[in-house]
Amino acid sequence: MDVLEAIRERKSFRRFKEDPVPWDLVQQVLEAARMAPSWHNKQGWYFLVLTGENKNLLADCTYETNPARNAFMQAPVSLVLCGDPTQSGSYDGKEYYMVDVACAMENLMLAAIEKGLGTCCVAGMLNEELIRKYFNIPENIRVVAVTPLGYPSYQPKPRPRKPLNEVAFLNGWGNGIEHKLTDSGLWISTE
Ligand SMILES: Cc1cc2nc3c(=O)[nH]c(=O)nc-3n(C[C@H](O)[C@H](O)[C@H](O)COP(=O)(O)O)c2cc1C
Structure with missing residues:
Protein backbone atom coordinates (compact mmCIF):
# COMPACT_ATOMS: atom_id res chain seq x y z
CA MET A 1 0.00 0.00 0.00
CA ARG A 14 -14.67 2.12 16.45
CA ARG A 15 -15.37 -1.63 16.49
CA PHE A 16 -12.68 -4.30 16.68
CA LYS A 17 -12.12 -8.04 16.66
CA GLU A 18 -10.55 -9.65 19.70
CA ASP A 19 -7.63 -10.97 17.64
CA PRO A 20 -4.32 -10.02 19.23
CA VAL A 21 -2.01 -7.59 17.48
CA PRO A 22 1.50 -9.04 17.06
CA TRP A 23 3.98 -7.05 19.13
CA ASP A 24 6.13 -6.48 16.07
CA LEU A 25 3.28 -4.46 14.52
CA VAL A 26 2.78 -2.43 17.69
CA GLN A 27 6.46 -1.63 17.54
CA GLN A 28 6.25 -0.65 13.87
CA VAL A 29 3.42 1.83 14.39
CA LEU A 30 5.32 3.33 17.32
CA GLU A 31 8.38 3.64 15.10
CA ALA A 32 6.26 5.52 12.56
CA ALA A 33 5.14 7.87 15.33
CA ARG A 34 8.74 8.39 16.44
CA MET A 35 9.72 9.42 12.89
CA ALA A 36 7.26 12.33 12.79
CA PRO A 37 8.46 15.91 12.47
CA SER A 38 8.53 17.99 15.63
CA TRP A 39 9.34 21.56 16.68
CA HIS A 40 13.15 21.97 16.57
CA ASN A 41 13.23 18.18 16.47
CA LYS A 42 12.65 18.22 20.24
CA GLN A 43 10.49 15.08 20.07
CA GLY A 44 8.71 16.03 23.25
CA TRP A 45 6.29 13.17 22.97
CA TYR A 46 5.66 9.97 24.89
CA PHE A 47 3.68 6.93 23.80
CA LEU A 48 2.04 4.74 26.39
CA VAL A 49 0.96 1.25 25.27
CA LEU A 50 -2.00 -0.25 27.12
CA THR A 51 -2.98 -3.91 27.02
CA GLY A 52 -5.19 -6.27 29.01
CA ALA A 68 -15.13 5.65 20.66
CA ARG A 69 -15.58 4.48 24.27
CA ASN A 70 -16.33 0.82 23.52
CA ALA A 71 -13.48 0.66 21.06
CA PHE A 72 -11.02 0.85 23.94
CA MET A 73 -12.54 -2.21 25.54
CA GLN A 74 -12.68 -4.18 22.27
CA ALA A 75 -9.30 -3.47 20.69
CA PRO A 76 -6.46 -5.56 22.16
CA VAL A 77 -4.18 -2.53 22.40
CA SER A 78 -4.68 1.15 23.09
CA LEU A 79 -2.13 3.90 22.74
CA VAL A 80 -1.96 7.13 24.72
CA LEU A 81 -0.05 9.92 22.99
CA CYS A 82 1.35 12.52 25.35
CA GLY A 83 3.22 15.76 24.87
CA ASP A 84 5.62 17.67 27.09
CA PRO A 85 4.95 21.41 26.66
CA THR A 86 8.26 22.24 28.33
CA GLN A 87 10.29 20.21 25.83
CA SER A 88 8.45 21.56 22.84
CA GLY A 89 8.11 25.27 22.16
CA SER A 90 5.40 27.83 22.00
CA TYR A 91 5.38 30.95 19.89
CA ASP A 92 2.78 33.60 19.24
CA GLY A 93 0.26 31.75 21.35
CA LYS A 94 0.76 28.46 19.51
CA GLU A 95 1.65 25.44 21.65
CA TYR A 96 3.74 23.26 19.38
CA TYR A 97 3.50 20.11 21.47
CA MET A 98 -0.04 19.76 20.15
CA VAL A 99 1.23 19.92 16.58
CA ASP A 100 4.12 17.53 17.32
CA VAL A 101 1.83 14.90 18.78
CA ALA A 102 -0.74 15.37 16.01
CA CYS A 103 1.97 14.66 13.44
CA ALA A 104 3.00 11.56 15.39
CA MET A 105 -0.60 10.39 15.55
CA GLU A 106 -1.10 10.73 11.80
CA ASN A 107 2.11 8.79 11.07
CA LEU A 108 0.98 6.12 13.48
CA MET A 109 -2.49 5.86 11.94
CA LEU A 110 -1.12 5.57 8.41
CA ALA A 111 1.40 2.91 9.42
CA ALA A 112 -1.39 1.03 11.18
CA ILE A 113 -3.70 0.95 8.17
CA GLU A 114 -0.85 -0.26 6.01
CA LYS A 115 -0.57 -3.22 8.42
CA GLY A 116 -4.30 -3.90 8.27
CA LEU A 117 -4.90 -2.32 11.68
CA GLY A 118 -7.55 0.23 12.59
CA THR A 119 -7.19 3.30 14.79
CA CYS A 120 -9.35 6.21 15.90
CA CYS A 121 -7.80 9.51 16.95
CA VAL A 122 -9.64 10.45 20.13
CA ALA A 123 -8.72 13.81 21.57
CA GLY A 124 -11.92 15.00 23.14
CA MET A 125 -14.36 13.88 25.81
CA LEU A 126 -11.57 12.32 27.88
CA ASN A 127 -10.88 12.69 31.57
CA GLU A 128 -7.21 13.64 31.37
CA GLU A 129 -6.77 13.82 35.13
CA LEU A 130 -8.03 10.27 35.53
CA ILE A 131 -5.78 9.00 32.74
CA ARG A 132 -2.85 10.64 34.53
CA LYS A 133 -3.82 9.05 37.79
CA TYR A 134 -4.40 5.50 36.46
CA PHE A 135 -1.19 5.38 34.49
CA ASN A 136 1.16 7.47 36.64
CA ILE A 137 1.61 10.18 34.04
CA PRO A 138 3.51 13.14 35.52
CA GLU A 139 1.73 16.47 36.10
CA ASN A 140 3.79 18.33 33.50
CA ILE A 141 2.80 15.94 30.71
CA ARG A 142 -0.37 16.53 28.67
CA VAL A 143 -2.44 13.68 27.30
CA VAL A 144 -3.09 14.88 23.75
CA ALA A 145 -4.87 11.95 22.14
CA VAL A 146 -5.56 8.26 22.50
CA THR A 147 -6.35 5.55 19.99
CA PRO A 148 -7.44 1.95 20.01
CA LEU A 149 -5.29 -0.34 17.87
CA GLY A 150 -6.64 -3.59 16.51
CA TYR A 151 -8.16 -5.49 13.62
CA PRO A 152 -11.42 -3.77 12.66
CA SER A 153 -14.57 -5.89 12.66
CA TYR A 154 -16.31 -3.71 10.05
CA LEU A 170 -4.32 30.19 -5.02
CA ASN A 171 -1.83 32.96 -4.25
CA GLY A 172 -4.04 34.71 -1.71
CA TRP A 173 -6.91 34.09 0.65
CA GLY A 174 -10.18 33.52 -1.13
CA ASN A 175 -8.72 33.32 -4.65
CA GLY A 176 -10.52 30.51 -6.41
CA ILE A 177 -8.49 27.48 -7.42
CA GLU A 178 -11.28 25.81 -9.44
CA HIS A 179 -9.69 26.48 -12.80
CA LYS A 180 -6.59 24.50 -11.71
CA LEU A 181 -8.46 21.43 -10.53
CA THR A 182 -8.79 18.36 -12.72
CA ASP A 183 -10.87 15.24 -12.25
CA SER A 184 -7.72 13.13 -12.22
CA GLY A 185 -6.33 15.10 -9.26
CA LEU A 186 -9.42 14.58 -7.13
CA TRP A 187 -9.63 11.51 -4.96
CA ILE A 188 -12.93 11.75 -3.23
CA SER A 189 -16.37 13.05 -3.78
CA THR A 190 -17.89 15.38 -1.23
CA GLU A 191 -21.03 13.28 -0.85
C1 LIG B 1 -8.65 16.34 17.23
C2 LIG B 1 -9.58 15.16 17.01
C3 LIG B 1 -10.39 14.73 18.06
C4 LIG B 1 -11.23 13.63 17.86
N1 LIG B 1 -11.94 13.17 18.94
C5 LIG B 1 -12.73 12.10 18.78
C6 LIG B 1 -13.44 11.57 19.88
O1 LIG B 1 -13.36 12.08 21.01
N2 LIG B 1 -14.21 10.48 19.69
C7 LIG B 1 -14.32 9.88 18.46
O2 LIG B 1 -15.03 8.88 18.34
N3 LIG B 1 -13.66 10.36 17.38
C8 LIG B 1 -12.88 11.44 17.51
N4 LIG B 1 -12.17 11.93 16.43
C9 LIG B 1 -12.34 11.31 15.10
C10 LIG B 1 -13.19 12.19 14.17
O3 LIG B 1 -14.54 12.12 14.57
C11 LIG B 1 -13.02 11.70 12.71
O4 LIG B 1 -11.66 11.80 12.34
C12 LIG B 1 -13.84 12.51 11.70
O5 LIG B 1 -15.22 12.34 11.94
C13 LIG B 1 -13.55 12.09 10.25
O6 LIG B 1 -13.80 10.71 10.08
P1 LIG B 1 -12.64 9.72 9.60
O7 LIG B 1 -11.54 9.76 10.61
O8 LIG B 1 -13.30 8.35 9.53
O9 LIG B 1 -12.17 10.17 8.26
C14 LIG B 1 -11.31 12.99 16.59
C15 LIG B 1 -10.47 13.44 15.56
C16 LIG B 1 -9.60 14.48 15.77
C17 LIG B 1 -8.66 14.90 14.65
Missing part, protein backbone atom coordinates in the same frame (compact mmCIF):
# COMPACT_ATOMS: atom_id res chain seq x y z
CA ASP A 2 1.49 3.36 -0.92
CA VAL A 3 1.10 6.40 1.28
CA LEU A 4 -1.75 7.94 -0.74
CA GLU A 5 -3.66 4.69 -0.57
CA ALA A 6 -3.06 4.56 3.19
CA ILE A 7 -4.42 8.11 3.49
CA ARG A 8 -7.53 7.10 1.56
CA GLU A 9 -8.01 3.88 3.52
CA ARG A 10 -7.53 5.35 7.00
CA LYS A 11 -10.81 5.96 8.73
CA SER A 12 -11.91 6.19 12.33
CA PHE A 13 -12.52 2.58 13.37
CA GLU A 53 -7.20 -4.75 31.85
CA ASN A 54 -5.55 -1.38 31.34
CA LYS A 55 -7.65 -0.82 28.23
CA ASN A 56 -10.79 -1.03 30.33
CA LEU A 57 -9.33 1.60 32.61
CA LEU A 58 -8.87 3.81 29.58
CA ALA A 59 -12.52 3.26 28.64
CA ASP A 60 -13.34 4.43 32.20
CA CYS A 61 -11.53 7.66 31.40
CA THR A 62 -13.59 8.21 28.26
CA TYR A 63 -16.93 9.98 28.68
CA GLU A 64 -19.96 7.80 28.04
CA THR A 65 -21.04 10.10 25.24
CA ASN A 66 -17.79 9.49 23.36
CA PRO A 67 -18.57 7.25 20.37
CA GLN A 155 -15.60 -1.25 7.29
CA PRO A 156 -16.81 2.24 8.23
CA LYS A 157 -18.36 4.40 5.56
CA PRO A 158 -15.97 7.14 4.49
CA ARG A 159 -16.89 10.47 6.09
CA PRO A 160 -17.42 13.34 3.67
CA ARG A 161 -14.84 16.04 3.10
CA LYS A 162 -15.38 19.65 2.07
CA PRO A 163 -14.69 20.28 -1.61
CA LEU A 164 -11.08 21.23 -2.30
CA ASN A 165 -12.05 24.54 -3.85
CA GLU A 166 -13.68 25.55 -0.57
CA VAL A 167 -10.53 25.04 1.49
CA ALA A 168 -7.67 25.66 -0.95
CA PHE A 169 -6.85 29.06 -2.44
Whole structure:
Protein backbone atom coordinates (compact mmCIF):
# COMPACT_ATOMS: atom_id res chain seq x y z
CA MET A 1 0.00 0.00 0.00
CA ASP A 2 1.49 3.36 -0.92
CA VAL A 3 1.10 6.40 1.28
CA LEU A 4 -1.75 7.94 -0.74
CA GLU A 5 -3.66 4.69 -0.57
CA ALA A 6 -3.06 4.56 3.19
CA ILE A 7 -4.42 8.11 3.49
CA ARG A 8 -7.53 7.10 1.56
CA GLU A 9 -8.01 3.88 3.52
CA ARG A 10 -7.53 5.35 7.00
CA LYS A 11 -10.81 5.96 8.73
CA SER A 12 -11.91 6.19 12.33
CA PHE A 13 -12.52 2.58 13.37
CA ARG A 14 -14.67 2.12 16.45
CA ARG A 15 -15.37 -1.63 16.49
CA PHE A 16 -12.68 -4.30 16.68
CA LYS A 17 -12.12 -8.04 16.66
CA GLU A 18 -10.55 -9.65 19.70
CA ASP A 19 -7.63 -10.97 17.64
CA PRO A 20 -4.32 -10.02 19.23
CA VAL A 21 -2.01 -7.59 17.48
CA PRO A 22 1.50 -9.04 17.06
CA TRP A 23 3.98 -7.05 19.13
CA ASP A 24 6.13 -6.48 16.07
CA LEU A 25 3.28 -4.46 14.52
CA VAL A 26 2.78 -2.43 17.69
CA GLN A 27 6.46 -1.63 17.54
CA GLN A 28 6.25 -0.65 13.87
CA VAL A 29 3.42 1.83 14.39
CA LEU A 30 5.32 3.33 17.32
CA GLU A 31 8.38 3.64 15.10
CA ALA A 32 6.26 5.52 12.56
CA ALA A 33 5.14 7.87 15.33
CA ARG A 34 8.74 8.39 16.44
CA MET A 35 9.72 9.42 12.89
CA ALA A 36 7.26 12.33 12.79
CA PRO A 37 8.46 15.91 12.47
CA SER A 38 8.53 17.99 15.63
CA TRP A 39 9.34 21.56 16.68
CA HIS A 40 13.15 21.97 16.57
CA ASN A 41 13.23 18.18 16.47
CA LYS A 42 12.65 18.22 20.24
CA GLN A 43 10.49 15.08 20.07
CA GLY A 44 8.71 16.03 23.25
CA TRP A 45 6.29 13.17 22.97
CA TYR A 46 5.66 9.97 24.89
CA PHE A 47 3.68 6.93 23.80
CA LEU A 48 2.04 4.74 26.39
CA VAL A 49 0.96 1.25 25.27
CA LEU A 50 -2.00 -0.25 27.12
CA THR A 51 -2.98 -3.91 27.02
CA GLY A 52 -5.19 -6.27 29.01
CA GLU A 53 -7.20 -4.75 31.85
CA ASN A 54 -5.55 -1.38 31.34
CA LYS A 55 -7.65 -0.82 28.23
CA ASN A 56 -10.79 -1.03 30.33
CA LEU A 57 -9.33 1.60 32.61
CA LEU A 58 -8.87 3.81 29.58
CA ALA A 59 -12.52 3.26 28.64
CA ASP A 60 -13.34 4.43 32.20
CA CYS A 61 -11.53 7.66 31.40
CA THR A 62 -13.59 8.21 28.26
CA TYR A 63 -16.93 9.98 28.68
CA GLU A 64 -19.96 7.80 28.04
CA THR A 65 -21.04 10.10 25.24
CA ASN A 66 -17.79 9.49 23.36
CA PRO A 67 -18.57 7.25 20.37
CA ALA A 68 -15.13 5.65 20.66
CA ARG A 69 -15.58 4.48 24.27
CA ASN A 70 -16.33 0.82 23.52
CA ALA A 71 -13.48 0.66 21.06
CA PHE A 72 -11.02 0.85 23.94
CA MET A 73 -12.54 -2.21 25.54
CA GLN A 74 -12.68 -4.18 22.27
CA ALA A 75 -9.30 -3.47 20.69
CA PRO A 76 -6.46 -5.56 22.16
CA VAL A 77 -4.18 -2.53 22.40
CA SER A 78 -4.68 1.15 23.09
CA LEU A 79 -2.13 3.90 22.74
CA VAL A 80 -1.96 7.13 24.72
CA LEU A 81 -0.05 9.92 22.99
CA CYS A 82 1.35 12.52 25.35
CA GLY A 83 3.22 15.76 24.87
CA ASP A 84 5.62 17.67 27.09
CA PRO A 85 4.95 21.41 26.66
CA THR A 86 8.26 22.24 28.33
CA GLN A 87 10.29 20.21 25.83
CA SER A 88 8.45 21.56 22.84
CA GLY A 89 8.11 25.27 22.16
CA SER A 90 5.40 27.83 22.00
CA TYR A 91 5.38 30.95 19.89
CA ASP A 92 2.78 33.60 19.24
CA GLY A 93 0.26 31.75 21.35
CA LYS A 94 0.76 28.46 19.51
CA GLU A 95 1.65 25.44 21.65
CA TYR A 96 3.74 23.26 19.38
CA TYR A 97 3.50 20.11 21.47
CA MET A 98 -0.04 19.76 20.15
CA VAL A 99 1.23 19.92 16.58
CA ASP A 100 4.12 17.53 17.32
CA VAL A 101 1.83 14.90 18.78
CA ALA A 102 -0.74 15.37 16.01
CA CYS A 103 1.97 14.66 13.44
CA ALA A 104 3.00 11.56 15.39
CA MET A 105 -0.60 10.39 15.55
CA GLU A 106 -1.10 10.73 11.80
CA ASN A 107 2.11 8.79 11.07
CA LEU A 108 0.98 6.12 13.48
CA MET A 109 -2.49 5.86 11.94
CA LEU A 110 -1.12 5.57 8.41
CA ALA A 111 1.40 2.91 9.42
CA ALA A 112 -1.39 1.03 11.18
CA ILE A 113 -3.70 0.95 8.17
CA GLU A 114 -0.85 -0.26 6.01
CA LYS A 115 -0.57 -3.22 8.42
CA GLY A 116 -4.30 -3.90 8.27
CA LEU A 117 -4.90 -2.32 11.68
CA GLY A 118 -7.55 0.23 12.59
CA THR A 119 -7.19 3.30 14.79
CA CYS A 120 -9.35 6.21 15.90
CA CYS A 121 -7.80 9.51 16.95
CA VAL A 122 -9.64 10.45 20.13
CA ALA A 123 -8.72 13.81 21.57
CA GLY A 124 -11.92 15.00 23.14
CA MET A 125 -14.36 13.88 25.81
CA LEU A 126 -11.57 12.32 27.88
CA ASN A 127 -10.88 12.69 31.57
CA GLU A 128 -7.21 13.64 31.37
CA GLU A 129 -6.77 13.82 35.13
CA LEU A 130 -8.03 10.27 35.53
CA ILE A 131 -5.78 9.00 32.74
CA ARG A 132 -2.85 10.64 34.53
CA LYS A 133 -3.82 9.05 37.79
CA TYR A 134 -4.40 5.50 36.46
CA PHE A 135 -1.19 5.38 34.49
CA ASN A 136 1.16 7.47 36.64
CA ILE A 137 1.61 10.18 34.04
CA PRO A 138 3.51 13.14 35.52
CA GLU A 139 1.73 16.47 36.10
CA ASN A 140 3.79 18.33 33.50
CA ILE A 141 2.80 15.94 30.71
CA ARG A 142 -0.37 16.53 28.67
CA VAL A 143 -2.44 13.68 27.30
CA VAL A 144 -3.09 14.88 23.75
CA ALA A 145 -4.87 11.95 22.14
CA VAL A 146 -5.56 8.26 22.50
CA THR A 147 -6.35 5.55 19.99
CA PRO A 148 -7.44 1.95 20.01
CA LEU A 149 -5.29 -0.34 17.87
CA GLY A 150 -6.64 -3.59 16.51
CA TYR A 151 -8.16 -5.49 13.62
CA PRO A 152 -11.42 -3.77 12.66
CA SER A 153 -14.57 -5.89 12.66
CA TYR A 154 -16.31 -3.71 10.05
CA GLN A 155 -15.60 -1.25 7.29
CA PRO A 156 -16.81 2.24 8.23
CA LYS A 157 -18.36 4.40 5.56
CA PRO A 158 -15.97 7.14 4.49
CA ARG A 159 -16.89 10.47 6.09
CA PRO A 160 -17.42 13.34 3.67
CA ARG A 161 -14.84 16.04 3.10
CA LYS A 162 -15.38 19.65 2.07
CA PRO A 163 -14.69 20.28 -1.61
CA LEU A 164 -11.08 21.23 -2.30
CA ASN A 165 -12.05 24.54 -3.85
CA GLU A 166 -13.68 25.55 -0.57
CA VAL A 167 -10.53 25.04 1.49
CA ALA A 168 -7.67 25.66 -0.95
CA PHE A 169 -6.85 29.06 -2.44
CA LEU A 170 -4.32 30.19 -5.02
CA ASN A 171 -1.83 32.96 -4.25
CA GLY A 172 -4.04 34.71 -1.71
CA TRP A 173 -6.91 34.09 0.65
CA GLY A 174 -10.18 33.52 -1.13
CA ASN A 175 -8.72 33.32 -4.65
CA GLY A 176 -10.52 30.51 -6.41
CA ILE A 177 -8.49 27.48 -7.42
CA GLU A 178 -11.28 25.81 -9.44
CA HIS A 179 -9.69 26.48 -12.80
CA LYS A 180 -6.59 24.50 -11.71
CA LEU A 181 -8.46 21.43 -10.53
CA THR A 182 -8.79 18.36 -12.72
CA ASP A 183 -10.87 15.24 -12.25
CA SER A 184 -7.72 13.13 -12.22
CA GLY A 185 -6.33 15.10 -9.26
CA LEU A 186 -9.42 14.58 -7.13
CA TRP A 187 -9.63 11.51 -4.96
CA ILE A 188 -12.93 11.75 -3.23
CA SER A 189 -16.37 13.05 -3.78
CA THR A 190 -17.89 15.38 -1.23
CA GLU A 191 -21.03 13.28 -0.85
C1 LIG B 1 -8.65 16.34 17.23
C2 LIG B 1 -9.58 15.16 17.01
C3 LIG B 1 -10.39 14.73 18.06
C4 LIG B 1 -11.23 13.63 17.86
N1 LIG B 1 -11.94 13.17 18.94
C5 LIG B 1 -12.73 12.10 18.78
C6 LIG B 1 -13.44 11.57 19.88
O1 LIG B 1 -13.36 12.08 21.01
N2 LIG B 1 -14.21 10.48 19.69
C7 LIG B 1 -14.32 9.88 18.46
O2 LIG B 1 -15.03 8.88 18.34
N3 LIG B 1 -13.66 10.36 17.38
C8 LIG B 1 -12.88 11.44 17.51
N4 LIG B 1 -12.17 11.93 16.43
C9 LIG B 1 -12.34 11.31 15.10
C10 LIG B 1 -13.19 12.19 14.17
O3 LIG B 1 -14.54 12.12 14.57
C11 LIG B 1 -13.02 11.70 12.71
O4 LIG B 1 -11.66 11.80 12.34
C12 LIG B 1 -13.84 12.51 11.70
O5 LIG B 1 -15.22 12.34 11.94
C13 LIG B 1 -13.55 12.09 10.25
O6 LIG B 1 -13.80 10.71 10.08
P1 LIG B 1 -12.64 9.72 9.60
O7 LIG B 1 -11.54 9.76 10.61
O8 LIG B 1 -13.30 8.35 9.53
O9 LIG B 1 -12.17 10.17 8.26
C14 LIG B 1 -11.31 12.99 16.59
C15 LIG B 1 -10.47 13.44 15.56
C16 LIG B 1 -9.60 14.48 15.77
C17 LIG B 1 -8.66 14.90 14.65
